[in-house]
Amino acid sequence: MRKKKLIALGLAVTMLAGCLTGCGNEDGNGSSDSSAAESSSSADAAGDSSSPEQSDANNGSFTYAGEGPITDETGKSLTILAQTSNYTNVDIASAEIVKTVVAASGVDVEWQLVDYNNYTDSVKPMLTTGSVEADIILLPDQDTNQTYLKSGLFVALDEYFDEMPNYTKWLDENPVLKAQLTAQDGHIYYVPVIKVGKDYGPL
Numbered sequence: 001m002r003k004k005k006l007i008a009l010g011l012a013v014t015m016l017a018g019c020l021t022g023c024g025n026e027d028g029n030g031s032s033d034s035s036a037a038e039s040s041s042s043a044d045a046a047g048d049s050s051s052p053e054q055s056d057a058n059n060g061s062f063t064y065a066g067e068g069p070i071t072d073e074t075g076k077s078l079t080i081l082a083q084t085s086n087y088t089n090v091d092i093a094s095a096e097i098v099k100t101v102v103a104a105s106g107v108d109v110e111w112q113l114v115d116y117n118n119y120t121d122s123v124k125p126m127l128t129t130g131s132v133e134a135d136i137i138l139l140p141d142q143d144t145n146q147t148y149l150k151s152g153l154f155v156a157l158d159e160y161f162d163e164m165p166n167y168t169k170w171l172d173e174n175p176v177l178k179a180q181l182t183a184q185d186g187h188i189y190y191v192p193v194i195k196v197g198k199d200y201g202p203l
Helices: 002-022 052-058 096-105 116-129 157-163 165-173 175-181
Strands: 031-040 077-083 108-114 136-138 190-195
Touching: 077 116, 108 116, 116 136, 157 165, 165 175, 175 190
Parallel strands: 077 108, 077 136
Antiparallel strands: 031 136, 031 190
């Protein structure tokens, strides 16, 4: 459903914003890592041709204003496919910063966590064959040949920039990274992963 797709996009960007404000290097700035990215799957939206404006008109007067919650509907959930932490004493799903961002979003998250050391080998075949049903996916590589994009699994985020003020502002403030995130077809599909600096410690 398009509604679920928009919620997935909102949560992906909300989580990015949480990383940007929650982690930084010694100078207080986070840096982007284009070696991995999060994207939202369009599998649930196949066959739904309604526009975002139509969805808004059908769903009442709620408008996302750039901070949580990202929906006024209760009982909404999303699935996130990601890797476990490379720290053995850290559980991504129960890390305080992650729980805080998820709670603020107003959406329940169902985690599909794959072992850090086996993530690439496990997830690449899933993406290649299209046998993945997560709403938000941590990509196992840079998708340099844009194989995943050409598969039609992912949503073009720029088509929803009116719904994503924080992410749009961040891209405008980082034109070099925006250019790196722009695919050959001119669309932006990914939210970059943010590298943390030396002051980072597992939660």
